[in-house]
Amino acid sequence: MPLAAAAALATAGCYVAIGFDGSIVGTALDIRQQPQAQTVLAGQSASFAVGVVGLSPISYQWRKNGADIAGANDLTYVTPPTTLADNGSLFNVRVCNDFVCVTSSPALLTVLPK
Numbered sequence: 001m002p003l004a005a006a007a008a009l010a011t012a013g014c015y016v017a018i019g020f021d022g023s024i025v026g027t028a029l030d031i032r033q034q035p036q037a038q039t040v041l042a043g044q045s046a047s048f049a050v051g052v053v054g055l056s057p058i059s060y061q062w063r064k065n066g067a068d069i070a071g072a073n074d075l076t077y078v079t080p081p082t083t084l085a086d087n088g089s090l091f092n093v094r095v096c097n098d099f100v101c102v103t104s105s106p107a108l109l110t111v112l113p114k
Contacts, residue, residue: 029054029100035091035107041114042084049076050093050104061094079109087111 033051040046052058052075062072069077077091090106 029058029095029097029102031095031102031104034105035093037108037110039110039112040082041112043081043114045081046079046109047076048078048091048093048107050095052095054095055097055099057097059096061096063092063094064089066090082109082111084111084113 030053031050032053033049035048035050038046038048048062050060060073060075062069062077077093079086079091086109089109091109092104092106094101094103096102
């Protein structure tokens, strides 16, 4: 019986399966730390972060209530000063590499009056 058709290459907690012909069979991109809910006073900023393991290059797109936030393309996102209108907003991030994209769980922003 021949050897298995693919081998797994472990790299920093992620993997890519490479066929013996050199083709990429599958990849992994894993969110290890989900963004956490934040509570701030009106006028303060909130900070959200994600922990990711995967093959580089990795890109990030933060979202507020399902809509992309322009320029929010880093491992962390800091909101502008909040208003009471931001209370109840949900923030998540879409993380991609050259092979796959994954989306984090939403994190709730609670904004309290000063």
